Amino acid sequence: MIGTDVILAAGEGANPLVPNWWEVLVTAVGFAVLMFIVVKFIAPALEKSYQDRVDAIEGGLEKAEKAQAEANAMMADYQQQLQDARVEANRIREEARTEGAQILAEFKEKAAAESARMTEQAQAQIAAERQQAVSSLRSEVGTLATSLAGKIVGESLDDDARSQRVVDRFLADLERSESARTTSAGAAE
Amino acid sequence: MLPIVLASTTDQGGFTPPTISDAHLPDILPWAAEYGTGFGKQMLMVILSVILISAFFMIAMRRPKLVPTKMQWLAESGYSFVRNGMGRDIIGEKDFRPWVPLLFGLFFFVLLNNIFGAIPFLQLPSFSHAGSAYALALIVYIIWIGVGIRHHGLKYFKLAVVPSGVPGWILPLLVPLEIISTFIVRPLTHSLRLMATMLSGHMIVMLAGAGAAYLITETGNLALQGTGILVILGSVAMYFLELLIMYLQAFVFTLLTAIYIQGAISANDH
Numbered sequence: 001m002i003g004t005d006v007i008l009a010a011g012e013g014a015n016p017l018v019p020n021w022w023e024v025l026v027t028a029v030g031f032a033v034l035m036f037i038v039v040k041f042i043a044p045a046l047e048k049s050y051q052d053r054v055d056a057i058e059g060g061l062e063k064a065e066k067a068q069a070e071a072n073a074m075m076a077d078y079q080q081q082l083q084d085a086r087v088e089a090n091r092i093r094e095e096a097r098t099e100g101a102q103i104l105a106e107f108k109e110k111a112a113a114e115s116a117r118m119t120e121q122a123q124a125q126i127a128a129e130r131q132q133a134v135s136s137l138r139s140e141v142g143t144l145a146t147s148l149a150g151k152i153v154g155e156s157l158d159d160d161a162r163s164q165r166v167v168d169r170f171l172a173d174l175e176r177s178e179s180a181r182t183t184s185a186g187a188a189e
Numbered sequence: 190m191l192p193i194v195l196a197s198t199t200d201q202g203g204f205t206p207p208t209i210s211d212a213h214l215p216d217i218l219p220w221a222a223e224y225g226t227g228f229g230k231q232m233l234m235v236i237l238s239v240i241l242i243s244a245f246f247m248i249a250m251r252r253p254k255l256v257p258t259k260m261q262w263l264a265e266s267g268y269s270f271v272r273n274g275m276g277r278d279i280i281g282e283k284d285f286r287p288w289v290p291l292l293f294g295l296f297f298f299v300l301l302n303n304i305f306g307a308i309p310f311l312q313l314p315s316f317s318h319a320g321s322a323y324a325l326a327l328i329v330y331i332i333w334i335g336v337g338i339r340h341h342g343l344k345y346f347k348l349a350v351v352p353s354g355v356p357g358w359i360l361p362l363l364v365p366l367e368i369i370s371t372f373i374v375r376p377l378t379h380s381l382r383l384m385a386t387m388l389s390g391h392m393i394v395m396l397a398g399a400g401a402a403y404l405i406t407e408t409g410n411l412a413l414q415g416t417g418i419l420v421i422l423g424s425v426a427m428y429f430l431e432l433l434i435m436y437l438q439a440f441v442f443t444l445l446t447a448i449y450i451q452g453a454i455s456a457n458d459h
Contacts, residue, residue: 020229020319020320023229025324027315027321027324030235031239031324034243042246042247042250046250053265
């Protein structure tokens, strides 16, 4: 019963294909007004915003790329500098080492020279002192012998010239016998 | 429309489904009524859509920022959807720029007027009235023919209806077909596709509403009342389908406009 009503109803009423001309007019005018506003105000603003954004993004990417490249360059630079510094440090260390060794050697040399000099000086001093001791001993021995001989002889042998000659002769004899003994000892050996 | 339907059902004691006439409400102002019409709800909605679209985009783009506000983002997304998705992709990188405002205006004009059909109390897609659909299709028709003539002169009509690379003997058959399909059928399908889908969607909503109301209030039969509730549930699914179709038809209408313009620009390429 419902079905037949629906079918009947479909045949009735307004023809949907026949336009209401006022609606045509209103729609056309409305759309024209809308298009005017869109062309005049909306589209330029949107297009500008769109372009700005595209530019900003592309510019931003470019900027980021540039920054990245810069950072990379800086990094390489730093690494280069670090490498250089390392090489420099090595060089300085090496230099210091050789210099130290050199200084050490120099000091050693100096010390050796110093010690040699001191030894030499000491020896010379010893020799001089010995010489002095020998000569003083000789005069002492001479004096002692002379006075001893004077006491034995009972006569003053303090006559300088004579006593000197006696002492000299005695010493010369002493030395002669000494050397003869050493030569004979050498020959005996 | 619902009260009218219900009134008539109670009078007759049976179900009278809503008719297409119910999509045409009584005029608000019986202005120029002697010429068969007046100022109706549909026209108000068309004007309302113009105001709403203008206001939304003007406010959204009042102070454009590089980091957009929500509203600006929405406006720009809509714009770049039309600009790149339809303008640039269909018309081509070289020629699309001057046509972006037209496509943009068409898309949102049709879309908002369609969505009016899904908004309670408005509940009437403007383009379910043939007049509005005819008006837009006519504007587009004039534009793409104008584009063809501007790009190719009067030779455009020959380019449009005589396909190249076809053996001569078949031309007498093909040319009339091309004339009919390009210059007669094209604007008709362009407008009727929009009008018919919107009208049918509107009718389905009306029918479901009226039918469910009748089943629940008038039958007094528990099973039929249950069926009425099922109809309401079904009409919710239909509502979402309608939403999809409303969007889709706005998209298709604009896309076809872009295709027609592109065809007119590069008429000598095929």
